[in-house]
Amino acid sequence: QVQVVESGGGLMQAGGSLRLSCKASGRTFSSYTMAWYRQAPGKERELVARITISGALLNYADSVKGRFTISRDNAKSTVYLQMNSLKPEDTAVYYCNARRSPTLDYWGQGTQVTVSS
Helix, strand or coil, rough: CEEECEEEEEEEECCCCCEEEEEEECCHHHHCCCEEEEECCCCCCCCEEEEECCCHHHHECCCCCCCEEEEEEHHCCEEEEEECCCCHHHCCCEEEEEEEECCCCEEEECCCEEEEE
């Protein structure tokens, strides 16, 4: 069992920056692919960014490329999402996901990010 806890959300003006953190419990963090998803009101949850075990392969949604950066620190069992040049359309609840297999797939409770224009 892995528990993931997000932090770092809040209210920011457009053009600003925020850094989200997701800390995972357990000693097997380094064996999980980590990802950030978000869900805006009335919309489906969407993938924002994903980072593989070694950090060698990164995936980003087109809407955040060039503005968001995902990274991980396996020694701290933490994954980060640096969000720059924030836009009002980035407003959503951001969720951290740890996945190793279809049955080893864990989600956090989410952290609210609100970007005002």
